[in-house]
Amino acid sequence: MTLIELTPGESGIINGIRGDSHLQNRLVELGLLTGIEVRMVKQAPFKGPVEIKYRDSYLSIRWKDARQIELK
Amino acid sequence: MKPHFLGKKQKSGLKSDWVALVGNPNSGKTAIFNLLTGLNQKVSNYPGITVEKKVGTIYTENDAYHILDLPGTYSLSPESFDEQIVSDQVLSWASGEDPPSVIISVVDASNLSRNLFLTSQLIDLDIPVVIALNMIDRLEDVKQLDLKALQMELGVEAVVPLSAKFNRGLDELRTEVLSAITSSEKVSHPFTWMTQSLKDRLLPLQDKQFLSPKFSTAHALRMLSRNISPNGNESQFKSIRKSISNLGFNVNILEATLRYEWIDKIVRSIQPKIEQPIQKISRSEKWDYLLTHQWIGPFIFVGILYFIFQSIFTWATIPMDWIQLGINQISSFVITQMPPGMLRDILVEGIIGGVGTIIIFLPQIIILSFFLTLMEDTGYMARVAFMLDRGMTKMGLHGKSILPLMSGYACAIPGIMSTRTIDSWKERLVTILILPLMSCSARLPVYTLLISAFIPPLTVGGYFQLQGLTLVIMYFLGTAVALILAKVFSLFIKEKASSSFVMELPPYRIPIARSVIRHIFIRGKLFLVNAGKVILAISIVLWFLASFPKVDQTISDVNPIHQSYAGKIGHAMEPVIRPLGFDWKIGIGLLTSFAAREVMVATMATIYNVADAGDETVNLKNAMRNDIDEKTGAPAYTPLVALALMVFYVFAPQCMATFAIVRQETNSWKWPLFMVAYMTVLAYFGALVVYQGGLLLGFS
Numbered sequence: 037m038t039l040i041e042l043t044p045g046e047s048g049i050i051n052g053i054r055g056d057s058h059l060q061n062r063l064v065e066l067g068l069l070t071g072i073e074v075r076m077v078k079q080a081p082f083k084g085p086v087e088i089k090y091r092d093s094y095l096s097i098r099w100k101d102a103r104q105i106e107l108k
Numbered sequence: 109m110k111p112h113f114l115g116k117k118q119k120s121g122l123k124s125d126w127v128a129l130v131g132n133p134n135s136g137k138t139a140i141f142n143l144l145t146g147l148n149q150k151v152s153n154y155p156g157i158t159v160e161k162k163v164g165t166i167y168t169e170n171d172a173y174h175i176l177d178l179p180g181t182y183s184l185s186p187e188s189f190d191e192q193i194v195s196d197q198v199l200s201w202a203s204g205e206d207p208p209s210v211i212i213s214v215v216d217a218s219n220l221s222r223n224l225f226l227t228s229q230l231i232d233l234d235i236p237v238v239i240a241l242n243m244i245d246r247l248e249d250v251k252q253l254d255l256k257a258l259q260m261e262l263g264v265e266a267v268v269p270l271s272a273k274f275n276r277g278l279d280e281l282r283t284e285v286l287s288a289i290t291s292s293e294k295v296s297h298p299f300t301w302m303t304q305s306l307k308d309r310l311l312p313l314q315d316k317q318f319l320s321p322k323f324s325t326a327h328a329l330r331m332l333s334r335n336i337s338p339n340g341n342e343s344q345f346k347s348i349r350k351s352i353s354n355l356g357f358n359v360n361i362l363e364a365t366l367r368y369e370w371i372d373k374i375v376r377s378i379q380p381k382i383e384q385p386i387q388k389i390s391r392s393e394k395w396d397y398l399l400t401h402q403w404i405g406p407f408i409f410v411g412i413l414y415f416i417f418q419s420i421f422t423w424a425t426i427p428m429d430w431i432q433l434g435i436n437q438i439s440s441f442v443i444t445q446m447p448p449g450m451l452r453d454i455l456v457e458g459i460i461g462g463v464g465t466i467i468i469f470l471p472q473i474i475i476l477s478f479f480l481t482l483m484e485d486t487g488y489m490a491r492v493a494f495m496l497d498r499g500m501t502k503m504g505l506h507g508k509s510i511l512p513l514m515s516g517y518a519c520a521i522p523g524i525m526s527t528r529t530i531d532s533w534k535e536r537l538v539t540i541l542i543l544p545l546m547s548c549s550a551r552l553p554v555y556t557l558l559i560s561a562f563i564p565p566l567t568v569g570g571y572f573q574l575q576g577l578t579l580v581i582m583y584f585l586g587t588a589v590a591l592i593l594a595k596v597f598s599l600f601i602k603e604k605a606s607s608s609f610v611m612e613l614p615p616y617r618i619p620i621a622r623s624v625i626r627h628i629f630i631r632g633k634l635f636l637v638n639a640g641k642v643i644l645a646i647s648i649v650l651w652f653l654a655s656f657p658k659v660d661q662t663i664s665d666v667n668p669i670h671q672s673y674a675g676k677i678g679h680a681m682e683p684v685i686r687p688l689g690f691d692w693k694i695g696i697g698l699l700t701s702f703a704a705r706e707v708m709v710a711t712m713a714t715i716y717n718v719a720d721a722g723d724e725t726v727n728l729k730n731a732m733r734n735d736i737d738e739k740t741g742a743p744a745y746t747p748l749v750a751l752a753l754m755v756f757y758v759f760a761p762q763c764m765a766t767f768a769i770v771r772q773e774t775n776s777w778k779w780p781l782f783m784v785a786y787m788t789v790l791a792y793f794g795a796l797v798v799y800q801g802g803l804l805l806g807f808s
Contacts, residue, residue, distance in 0.1 A: 047386055051240065057360040059608050061333055064364035065183040065362045073386045077393060078762060081402045084498030085507065088691065089386060092219045094393070094613040096494045096507075101608060 038104040040086065042067050042076035055104035065078050068105070075083035125289050126174040127166060128201075130194065130230060131214030132223050133180030134614035135642070136242040139178040139272035139623055140214055144282070168286045176208070179528070181362075184229045185330050189536070189773075190528040202318045202327070204235055210288045211237045211264070212281070217253070217269070218246040218615075221368070221375045227262065228367050231297045232323040236288040237264045240281055245271040246615075248318050254378040259409075260376045263297020273620060297322075301331075309352055313338055313345070329363045360466075391551045392487070394613040400491045409492055416479045420472050426472040435464035458651030463644055469706065470632055473549050476518045477631040480625070484511065497609050503591050504598025505533035507609050513539065513590075516546030519635075520766045524773055532607035532641035538598050540773060541783060544766050545590035547583045547758060550705040554757050555582055557709050561729045562750035568609075578754075583760060586758045646700055646707050650674060650714050654696075668792075674715070688756065688792070689749040689799040692736070701762040708757075712731035748807045752799035761787035 042048055050072050053060045060099040068074070068090060083099040116334050129144075131137040132760040145164025163179040178197060179190045215223040231237050238417070239262075241255070247370055255267045266284040270277025299322045308328075313328035314321070315338055331338045332352070337345035399405055439460045446452040483489045489511050497507025505513075507529045516523035523543050530536040547555075559575050566574040613663035653674035670679070677699065678692030685695055693715055697708040716731040735744040759768070767780040774780070 040387075053361070056608075057333075060358075060360045060603065061185060061186050061364060062183075062608070062610055064361040064368070064611075065185065067225070067368060068663060069365060069368050074384045078396070078400065080498055082399075085494055087396075087400075087494065087613060088256055089393075091222060093222055094390075094615075096490075096497075096609070096611045096613055098497070098609045100612070102604065108709065 037107050038103050039074060039076070039088065039107060040099060040102045042074075042107075044076050047073055047075035051106045052064040052080055052082070053105050055101070059101055060102065062103075063097075063105070066095065068095075074105075074107075120567055125209035126176065127285055127289075128197075128208035128211045128286055129175055129177045129214065130198075130211055130226065131240075132182055132216065132226060134612060135180065135214045135216040135223060137180060137214040138177065138273045140212075140225045140240055140242060140270075140278075141175065142279075142620075142623055142626060143275060143278050144175060144594075166282065166285070167645040168282055171286075173209075173285075173289070175212075181226065183226060185334060185363075187608075188529055188531040189736055195526075198230070199327075201235065202320065204319050206347060207233070207235055209236070211235055212240050212285060213237050213264075214240045214242055217241045217244045220379070221371050224262070224371045224375070225364070225367060227264070228301075228371060229326065230264060231324045232299070232320060234296070234320040234322065236291075236293070237283050238281070238288055239264050241267055241269045242272055244269045245274055245275075252379055255383065257378045258374065263295055265291075272616075291769075293428070299325075301565070302326075305355065306352065306357075309348055309355075313348060315339075326363065333360055333363055334362070336388050347730055359421070380626075392613075395616055396491065396613075399488070402497055405491070405495050409495065412483075415593050416476070417580075419479075420475050424471040424475055428468050431468050431470070436560040437461060437465070439464075453655070454648065454651055456717075458714060459644065461647070461710070462718050463640060463647060463710070464713075467636070467640075468550060472552060473518060473635050474632050476549065477628050480515060480518065480651045481624050481627045482512075482619055483514075485617065485624060487616045488612050491523050493611060494613065501535075501607075502595075503611075504535070504538050504594045505532045505591075506532055506539065506607070508611065509522060509535065511537040512543060513546055514522045516543045516548060518631075518765070519550070520544045520546070521769050524766070524769050531602045531610065534536045534601055535600065535607055537601060537774065537779070538594050540770055541597055541779065542590040543788065544761065544763070544783065545586045545593070545759065547586045550704070550763065551582075551757050553706045555579055555754055557728065557732075558713075558750040558754055561733050562745065562747045562749075578751075582754055582758055585755065591784075637800055646670055647710055647714060650696075650711055651701060652698045652765075655679070687800065688795040689746075689752045690756075690795075691744055693735075694753060698756075698760075698762075701760070702764055704765070705757065705762045746808050748799060748802040752795040752800070755798045758789045758791075758797040760788055760791035 037048070039048070040051075041071060050068060052093070053063055053072055056089050071091055074090045076086065077089050077094065079099075080095065083108050085096045085098050086102045087096045088093075088102075110695070113764060129137060129141055141162065142166060146168050147579055151780045155413065159203045164175050166175045168174050178194045181191040181194040184195045184198055186195045210380050211233070213227040213230055215227060241260075248252070252267075255269065259265075259267045265288040268277055268284050269282055272278075286364075310325050313331065314324045315327060316324075318324040318327065328338060332349055334347075335349075339345075348397070349359055352362070352487070352721060399408060439456050442452065442456055442460065446455070450475050458652070483492070491509050493507035496510050500507055500509055509527070512523040512527045512530075514523075515526055522542050523546070527536045527539050527543075530539060556579075559578050559760065563575050563578050568574050568577065654672050656672060674696050675692065678695040681692075681695035681699070683693050685691075685698070690698070693712065695713045700707045700711045712732065716728060731747055736742070737744045761784040767784060770780040770783060771777060
C-alpha cells in the first residue's frame with residue numbers, strides 16, 4: 037500500500053520510496069526514512085497536494101509523489 | 109563565488125575573520141541575523157523574501173566582524189536555485205576560498221533531528237560550528253535536553269539555546285562565536301556515520317581540492333547519489349556505484365539514510381522522553397481545518413486579497429494627499445524664495461515636479477509589502493501555495509509561484525528574485541516570463557492619473573464605482589493574460605528535470621514586529637533610492653530636452669515645446685502611435701517609460717509644466733483634461749485614449765531593470781529578449797484593438 041491510500045487521520049510506517057532519484061533523496065533528506073511513522077493530515081481536492089505529519093514536521097507533497105511512498 | 113563585500117576596502121576595526129549564518133528555511137535564521145546585526149546590515153539588490161545575499165556587522169566588545177546570511181536550505185544537495193547558492197558557497201569554502209572563521213548553524217529546537225541534518229553536513233568542513241538552538245520557547249522543558257552531550261556527540265564548538273522571538277540567548281551566542289574565532293584549539297568531530305568499507309570504495313572519487321578529507325568523502329557520496337561523476341571517468345564511476353549497491357545500500361538515498369541513523373541515535377540519547385505522538389494535533393493544524401479547508405480556504409484567501417487591494421486604494425490615499433500637499437508647498441516655497449531664472453525652472457519644473465510625482469506612491473508600496481511580509485512571516489503563504497498548487501500546475505506554474513506573482517504587484521524585480529525557491533526549472537522560467545504582466549506599483553501612478561482625469565465618477569450597477577472598477581479591470585486583464593500565456597509557454601518549453609513540490613508547512617507564528625518593520629523599511633528605501641535616482645536624472649534630461657532650443661516667443665505664437673528636442677522626438681513617433689490614439693506628448697512619455705513606468709507621470713508633469721510656462725506646478729490631471737489638439741481643436745485626450753493607453757501599460761515591456769534581472773536569473777539573453785518581443789506585440793495590438801474597436805462602436 038502507498039501513502040496516498042491513507043485517509044486523513046490514518047497513519048502508517050514507511051517501507052521505502054520509489055520513483056525519481058532526486059525526489060527519493062530529497063524526501064529522505066527531510067527525514068522520511070524507512071521505519072518512520074507518517075500520518076495523513078489533509079488531501080487537497082482534484083488530486084491536489086497532500087499534507088502529512090511525520091517526526092515533528094508538517095510537509096506538503098504532490099499527489100503523484102505521495103504515491104511513490106510505500107507503507108508497511 | 110566570493111562574498112562581494114570582501115573585495116571592498118575594510119572599515120577600520122573590522123576584522124578579516126567573518127561569520128556565516130546557515131540554517132533550514134523556517135528556522136528563524138533571518139530573525140537571528142537581524143538581532144545580531146541590528147541596523148548594521150546591507151542588502152545587496154532588491155529584497156525578495158530572504159532570497160538575496162545579506163551582509164551585516166556583528167559587534168563584540170572590542171571587535172567587529174562581518175556576518176553573511178545565506179538563504180535557507182535543507183541540504184547541500186540542492187533542489188532549487190536558492191539552495192544552489194548555498195551549496196556553491198559551501199563548496200568554495202571547502203576548497204579554501206575565503207572560508208568563514210565560524211559557521212553559525214541555526215537549528216529549530218522543536219524540530220531537532222531534521223534540522224541537524226544540515227548541521228551534520230556543515231561540520232564535515234572542519235570549520236568551527238556554533239549551533240544556535242532557536243525556538244526553545246516552543247519546548248515544554250529545555251532542561252530535559254542534554255546540550256553538553258549534543259555538543260560532544262556532534263563535535264561542535266558550542267550549542268547555544270536561544271529564542272529570537274523573545275530576544276533571549278543572543279549575548280551568549282555572540283560570546284560563543286567570539287571564543288570560537290579566537291580559540292586556537294579546534295574541536296574535531298567524529299566521522300562515525302560512514303563505515304570504513306564505504307570510505308574505501310569512495311576513495312577514488314575524492315576531490316583533492318577540498319581541504320577536509322571528511323568533506324571530500326561526503327561530497328563524493330553526494331555526487332554518487334545524484335549520479336554525477338565528479339571527475340568525468342564514467343566507467344570507474346559506474347563500477348563504484350555498483351560495488352556500493354552490492355554492499356546492500358540504496359545509493360540514491362545513502363548519505364541521507366546514514367546521517368539520519370547517526371543523528372537519530374544522538375537525538376534519542378539527549379532528549380529522553382519528549383517524543384511526541386504522531387497523532388497529536390498541533391494548534392496550527394486546528395487553524396488549518398479552516399484556513400486550508402478545501403472550500404472555505406480559497407474563499408478566505410480571496411477575501412484577504414480583496415482586503416489588501418482595498419487598503420492600497422483607500423487607506424493609502426490619506427498619506428498620499430499629505431505628500432502631495434508637502435510637495436506643493438515646497439514648490440511654492442522655492443518659487444517665492446528664488447529669483448526667476450533657469451535654476452529655479454530646473455528645480456521646480458524638472459526636479460520637484462518629476463521626483464515629487466513618484467514619492468507619492470511610497471505609501472502604496474509600503475502597505476503592499478507590509479501585507480506580503482505578514483503573509484510570509486506568519487506561515488500563511490505556504491498554505492496558499494498548498495491550496496493553489498493543483499490549479500497553478502494546470503496553468504503551467506507551481507504552487508510556490510504564488511508569492512513571486514503577488515510580489516509582482518509591488519515590483520517585478522523582487523518577484524523574479526523570489527522565484528528562486530521554486531524547485532523546478534521549467535515552472536520557475538514560466539513564472540519569470542509572465543511576471544511583468546502583473547500590474548506593478550509603478551503602473552499604478554499611470555492608471556490613477558488617467559482614471560481620475562478621464563473616467564467619470566459614476567456608480568454602475570447600483571454599487572460599483574466606475575473608477576475603481578476600471579482599475580480592477582486593468583489588474584485583472586494583466587493577471588488573466590499572464591495565466592493564459594503561462595499555459596501557452598509551458599507547452600513549448602522543454603522540461604529539464606521532473607517537477608516536484610515538496611514544501612514544509614511551518615507552524616503559524618506571530619511575526620516579529622522588528623523583522624516586519626525592517627523589511628518594509630528596506631523595501632521603501634530601495635524604492636526611493638533606486639527609482640529616485642533614475643527619475644531624478646530623467647527629469648533633468650527631459651526638462652532640458654523639452655526646454656531647448658529656446659524659441660523667441662515674440663516671433664512664433666506656437667507653443668515652444670513643439671520646437672524643442674523632446675517635441676521633435678515625439679512628433680517623429682506620432683505616425684506609429686497615432687493608430688492607438690496617442691499623440692506626441694504620450695510618445696515622449698512612452699520613451700521615457702523605458703527607464704521605469706512611473707516616469708510617464710513625471711514626464712507628463714514636466715512637459716505640461718514647461719508647456720504651460722507658468723510659475724505654479726500645474727495640476728496635471730486638469731492640464732491633460734483641458735488639453736486641446738492644436739490641429740482639430742477637439743480635446744487631445746478622451747476616455748477612449750485613456751483606456752487604450754492603460755491597456756498599453758498593462759502589457760508593455762517597460763522598465764529595463766526587470767529585463768536586466770531576468771538576464772541575470774536565466775543566465776541568457778534569449779529569455780529577456782523574448783519577453784520584450786512578446787510584450788511589445790501584446791501592448792501594441794492590445795491598445796490598437798481597444799482604440800479602433802472603440803471608434804467603430806461609436807465612442808470617441
